[in-house]
Amino acid sequence: MxxxxxxxxxxxxxxxxxxxxxxxxxxxxxxDVNLPAVQNISVAEAKSLIDRNVVSADFIILDVRTPSEYAQGHIPGAVNLDYYASFEASLSAFDKTKTYLVYCRTGNRSASAARLMLDNGFAAIYNIQGGINVWISGGLPLET
Incomplete structure:
Protein backbone atom coordinates (compact mmCIF):
# COMPACT_ATOMS: atom_id res chain seq x y z
CA MET A 1 0.00 0.00 0.00
CA ASP A 32 -29.03 17.43 31.15
CA VAL A 33 -30.95 20.63 31.83
CA ASN A 34 -34.15 18.67 32.45
CA LEU A 35 -32.66 16.01 34.71
CA PRO A 36 -33.89 16.09 38.32
CA ALA A 37 -31.63 17.99 40.68
CA VAL A 38 -31.59 19.04 44.29
CA GLN A 39 -32.71 22.65 44.66
CA ASN A 40 -30.76 24.43 47.39
CA ILE A 41 -33.01 27.16 48.72
CA SER A 42 -32.86 29.88 51.36
CA VAL A 43 -34.92 29.85 54.54
CA ALA A 44 -37.20 32.53 53.07
CA GLU A 45 -37.80 30.38 49.99
CA ALA A 46 -38.41 27.34 52.21
CA LYS A 47 -40.98 29.26 54.28
CA SER A 48 -42.73 30.34 51.09
CA LEU A 49 -42.69 26.76 49.77
CA ILE A 50 -44.17 25.50 53.05
CA ASP A 51 -46.86 28.20 53.04
CA ARG A 52 -47.87 27.31 49.47
CA ASN A 53 -48.01 23.57 50.20
CA VAL A 54 -49.16 23.41 53.82
CA VAL A 55 -52.30 21.43 53.00
CA SER A 56 -50.83 19.31 50.20
CA ALA A 57 -50.47 15.59 50.82
CA ASP A 58 -47.82 15.63 48.09
CA PHE A 59 -45.43 17.81 50.11
CA ILE A 60 -43.28 16.37 52.90
CA ILE A 61 -40.85 18.16 55.21
CA LEU A 62 -38.00 15.85 56.28
CA ASP A 63 -35.88 16.66 59.32
CA VAL A 64 -32.79 14.45 59.00
CA ARG A 65 -31.37 15.29 62.44
CA THR A 66 -31.22 12.85 65.34
CA PRO A 67 -34.38 12.22 67.37
CA SER A 68 -32.98 14.23 70.30
CA GLU A 69 -32.25 17.22 68.03
CA TYR A 70 -35.74 16.91 66.55
CA ALA A 71 -37.31 16.84 70.03
CA GLN A 72 -35.64 20.15 70.91
CA GLY A 73 -37.66 21.87 68.17
CA HIS A 74 -38.45 21.33 64.52
CA ILE A 75 -40.25 22.96 61.62
CA PRO A 76 -44.01 22.46 62.12
CA GLY A 77 -45.22 19.34 60.32
CA ALA A 78 -41.73 17.90 59.78
CA VAL A 79 -41.16 14.15 59.79
CA ASN A 80 -37.98 12.95 61.51
CA LEU A 81 -35.80 10.55 59.53
CA ASP A 82 -32.37 10.38 61.18
CA TYR A 83 -29.65 10.57 58.53
CA TYR A 84 -27.29 8.49 60.68
CA ALA A 85 -29.80 5.69 61.35
CA SER A 86 -30.29 3.74 58.10
CA PHE A 87 -31.57 6.77 56.19
CA GLU A 88 -31.10 5.25 52.75
CA ALA A 89 -32.80 1.98 53.69
CA SER A 90 -35.79 3.91 55.06
CA LEU A 91 -36.31 5.79 51.79
CA SER A 92 -38.19 2.86 50.25
CA ALA A 93 -41.15 3.74 52.47
CA PHE A 94 -41.49 7.17 50.84
CA ASP A 95 -43.29 8.06 47.61
CA LYS A 96 -40.71 9.20 45.05
CA THR A 97 -43.27 11.30 43.17
CA LYS A 98 -43.92 13.68 46.07
CA THR A 99 -42.08 16.94 46.79
CA TYR A 100 -39.61 16.91 49.69
CA LEU A 101 -38.13 19.75 51.71
CA VAL A 102 -35.09 18.44 53.59
CA TYR A 103 -33.20 20.12 56.43
CA CYS A 104 -30.83 19.45 59.31
CA ARG A 105 -28.96 21.66 61.78
CA THR A 106 -26.59 23.44 59.35
CA GLY A 107 -27.36 22.04 55.91
CA ASN A 108 -24.58 19.44 55.62
CA ARG A 109 -26.50 16.27 56.47
CA SER A 110 -29.52 17.44 54.52
CA ALA A 111 -27.37 18.08 51.43
CA SER A 112 -26.05 14.51 51.67
CA ALA A 113 -29.54 13.16 52.33
CA ALA A 114 -30.93 15.06 49.34
CA ARG A 115 -28.21 13.62 47.08
CA LEU A 116 -29.05 10.11 48.30
CA MET A 117 -32.72 10.76 47.56
CA LEU A 118 -31.85 11.96 44.08
CA ASP A 119 -29.69 8.87 43.51
CA ASN A 120 -32.65 6.73 44.63
CA GLY A 121 -35.05 8.21 42.08
CA PHE A 122 -36.74 11.03 43.99
CA ALA A 123 -37.51 13.85 41.58
CA ALA A 124 -38.50 16.94 43.59
CA ILE A 125 -36.10 17.70 46.43
CA TYR A 126 -35.42 21.01 48.14
CA ASN A 127 -32.60 21.48 50.66
CA ILE A 128 -32.65 24.37 53.15
CA GLN A 129 -29.27 26.08 53.05
CA GLY A 130 -28.00 26.75 56.56
CA GLY A 131 -30.53 24.35 58.07
CA ILE A 132 -32.62 24.98 61.15
CA ASN A 133 -29.95 27.26 62.61
CA VAL A 134 -30.76 29.86 59.95
CA TRP A 135 -34.49 29.12 60.33
CA ILE A 136 -34.27 29.92 64.05
CA SER A 137 -32.11 33.02 63.54
CA GLY A 138 -34.81 34.26 61.15
CA GLY A 139 -37.38 34.03 63.94
CA LEU A 140 -39.44 31.40 62.14
CA PRO A 141 -41.77 29.05 64.06
CA LEU A 142 -40.78 25.77 65.70
CA GLU A 143 -42.80 23.05 67.33
CA THR A 144 -41.71 20.55 69.97
Missing amino acids: SFKRGLTALSAFILVCTGILTGCATASPVD
Missing part, protein backbone atom coordinates in the same frame (compact mmCIF):
# COMPACT_ATOMS: atom_id res chain seq x y z
CA SER A 2 1.40 3.39 -0.90
CA PHE A 3 1.84 6.13 1.68
CA LYS A 4 -0.75 8.34 -0.02
CA ARG A 5 -3.33 5.53 -0.15
CA GLY A 6 -2.65 4.66 3.52
CA LEU A 7 -3.07 8.30 4.54
CA THR A 8 -6.37 8.52 2.63
CA ALA A 9 -7.65 5.34 4.29
CA LEU A 10 -6.62 6.63 7.72
CA SER A 11 -8.33 9.99 7.05
CA ALA A 12 -11.53 8.22 5.97
CA PHE A 13 -11.42 6.05 9.09
CA ILE A 14 -11.00 9.11 11.33
CA LEU A 15 -13.90 10.89 9.61
CA VAL A 16 -16.18 7.88 10.03
CA CYS A 17 -15.26 7.51 13.72
CA THR A 18 -15.75 11.23 14.35
CA GLY A 19 -19.15 11.12 12.65
CA ILE A 20 -20.22 8.16 14.73
CA LEU A 21 -19.07 9.73 17.98
CA THR A 22 -20.60 13.13 17.28
CA GLY A 23 -23.76 11.57 15.92
CA CYS A 24 -24.19 9.61 19.12
CA ALA A 25 -23.52 12.64 21.26
CA THR A 26 -26.03 14.85 19.49
CA ALA A 27 -28.68 12.21 18.92
CA SER A 28 -29.12 11.47 22.63
CA PRO A 29 -32.68 12.20 23.84
CA VAL A 30 -31.43 13.05 27.34
CA ASP A 31 -31.18 16.75 28.06
Whole structure:
Protein backbone atom coordinates (compact mmCIF):
# COMPACT_ATOMS: atom_id res chain seq x y z
CA MET A 1 0.00 0.00 0.00
CA SER A 2 1.40 3.39 -0.90
CA PHE A 3 1.84 6.13 1.68
CA LYS A 4 -0.75 8.34 -0.02
CA ARG A 5 -3.33 5.53 -0.15
CA GLY A 6 -2.65 4.66 3.52
CA LEU A 7 -3.07 8.30 4.54
CA THR A 8 -6.37 8.52 2.63
CA ALA A 9 -7.65 5.34 4.29
CA LEU A 10 -6.62 6.63 7.72
CA SER A 11 -8.33 9.99 7.05
CA ALA A 12 -11.53 8.22 5.97
CA PHE A 13 -11.42 6.05 9.09
CA ILE A 14 -11.00 9.11 11.33
CA LEU A 15 -13.90 10.89 9.61
CA VAL A 16 -16.18 7.88 10.03
CA CYS A 17 -15.26 7.51 13.72
CA THR A 18 -15.75 11.23 14.35
CA GLY A 19 -19.15 11.12 12.65
CA ILE A 20 -20.22 8.16 14.73
CA LEU A 21 -19.07 9.73 17.98
CA THR A 22 -20.60 13.13 17.28
CA GLY A 23 -23.76 11.57 15.92
CA CYS A 24 -24.19 9.61 19.12
CA ALA A 25 -23.52 12.64 21.26
CA THR A 26 -26.03 14.85 19.49
CA ALA A 27 -28.68 12.21 18.92
CA SER A 28 -29.12 11.47 22.63
CA PRO A 29 -32.68 12.20 23.84
CA VAL A 30 -31.43 13.05 27.34
CA ASP A 31 -31.18 16.75 28.06
CA ASP A 32 -29.03 17.43 31.15
CA VAL A 33 -30.95 20.63 31.83
CA ASN A 34 -34.15 18.67 32.45
CA LEU A 35 -32.66 16.01 34.71
CA PRO A 36 -33.89 16.09 38.32
CA ALA A 37 -31.63 17.99 40.68
CA VAL A 38 -31.59 19.04 44.29
CA GLN A 39 -32.71 22.65 44.66
CA ASN A 40 -30.76 24.43 47.39
CA ILE A 41 -33.01 27.16 48.72
CA SER A 42 -32.86 29.88 51.36
CA VAL A 43 -34.92 29.85 54.54
CA ALA A 44 -37.20 32.53 53.07
CA GLU A 45 -37.80 30.38 49.99
CA ALA A 46 -38.41 27.34 52.21
CA LYS A 47 -40.98 29.26 54.28
CA SER A 48 -42.73 30.34 51.09
CA LEU A 49 -42.69 26.76 49.77
CA ILE A 50 -44.17 25.50 53.05
CA ASP A 51 -46.86 28.20 53.04
CA ARG A 52 -47.87 27.31 49.47
CA ASN A 53 -48.01 23.57 50.20
CA VAL A 54 -49.16 23.41 53.82
CA VAL A 55 -52.30 21.43 53.00
CA SER A 56 -50.83 19.31 50.20
CA ALA A 57 -50.47 15.59 50.82
CA ASP A 58 -47.82 15.63 48.09
CA PHE A 59 -45.43 17.81 50.11
CA ILE A 60 -43.28 16.37 52.90
CA ILE A 61 -40.85 18.16 55.21
CA LEU A 62 -38.00 15.85 56.28
CA ASP A 63 -35.88 16.66 59.32
CA VAL A 64 -32.79 14.45 59.00
CA ARG A 65 -31.37 15.29 62.44
CA THR A 66 -31.22 12.85 65.34
CA PRO A 67 -34.38 12.22 67.37
CA SER A 68 -32.98 14.23 70.30
CA GLU A 69 -32.25 17.22 68.03
CA TYR A 70 -35.74 16.91 66.55
CA ALA A 71 -37.31 16.84 70.03
CA GLN A 72 -35.64 20.15 70.91
CA GLY A 73 -37.66 21.87 68.17
CA HIS A 74 -38.45 21.33 64.52
CA ILE A 75 -40.25 22.96 61.62
CA PRO A 76 -44.01 22.46 62.12
CA GLY A 77 -45.22 19.34 60.32
CA ALA A 78 -41.73 17.90 59.78
CA VAL A 79 -41.16 14.15 59.79
CA ASN A 80 -37.98 12.95 61.51
CA LEU A 81 -35.80 10.55 59.53
CA ASP A 82 -32.37 10.38 61.18
CA TYR A 83 -29.65 10.57 58.53
CA TYR A 84 -27.29 8.49 60.68
CA ALA A 85 -29.80 5.69 61.35
CA SER A 86 -30.29 3.74 58.10
CA PHE A 87 -31.57 6.77 56.19
CA GLU A 88 -31.10 5.25 52.75
CA ALA A 89 -32.80 1.98 53.69
CA SER A 90 -35.79 3.91 55.06
CA LEU A 91 -36.31 5.79 51.79
CA SER A 92 -38.19 2.86 50.25
CA ALA A 93 -41.15 3.74 52.47
CA PHE A 94 -41.49 7.17 50.84
CA ASP A 95 -43.29 8.06 47.61
CA LYS A 96 -40.71 9.20 45.05
CA THR A 97 -43.27 11.30 43.17
CA LYS A 98 -43.92 13.68 46.07
CA THR A 99 -42.08 16.94 46.79
CA TYR A 100 -39.61 16.91 49.69
CA LEU A 101 -38.13 19.75 51.71
CA VAL A 102 -35.09 18.44 53.59
CA TYR A 103 -33.20 20.12 56.43
CA CYS A 104 -30.83 19.45 59.31
CA ARG A 105 -28.96 21.66 61.78
CA THR A 106 -26.59 23.44 59.35
CA GLY A 107 -27.36 22.04 55.91
CA ASN A 108 -24.58 19.44 55.62
CA ARG A 109 -26.50 16.27 56.47
CA SER A 110 -29.52 17.44 54.52
CA ALA A 111 -27.37 18.08 51.43
CA SER A 112 -26.05 14.51 51.67
CA ALA A 113 -29.54 13.16 52.33
CA ALA A 114 -30.93 15.06 49.34
CA ARG A 115 -28.21 13.62 47.08
CA LEU A 116 -29.05 10.11 48.30
CA MET A 117 -32.72 10.76 47.56
CA LEU A 118 -31.85 11.96 44.08
CA ASP A 119 -29.69 8.87 43.51
CA ASN A 120 -32.65 6.73 44.63
CA GLY A 121 -35.05 8.21 42.08
CA PHE A 122 -36.74 11.03 43.99
CA ALA A 123 -37.51 13.85 41.58
CA ALA A 124 -38.50 16.94 43.59
CA ILE A 125 -36.10 17.70 46.43
CA TYR A 126 -35.42 21.01 48.14
CA ASN A 127 -32.60 21.48 50.66
CA ILE A 128 -32.65 24.37 53.15
CA GLN A 129 -29.27 26.08 53.05
CA GLY A 130 -28.00 26.75 56.56
CA GLY A 131 -30.53 24.35 58.07
CA ILE A 132 -32.62 24.98 61.15
CA ASN A 133 -29.95 27.26 62.61
CA VAL A 134 -30.76 29.86 59.95
CA TRP A 135 -34.49 29.12 60.33
CA ILE A 136 -34.27 29.92 64.05
CA SER A 137 -32.11 33.02 63.54
CA GLY A 138 -34.81 34.26 61.15
CA GLY A 139 -37.38 34.03 63.94
CA LEU A 140 -39.44 31.40 62.14
CA PRO A 141 -41.77 29.05 64.06
CA LEU A 142 -40.78 25.77 65.70
CA GLU A 143 -42.80 23.05 67.33
CA THR A 144 -41.71 20.55 69.97
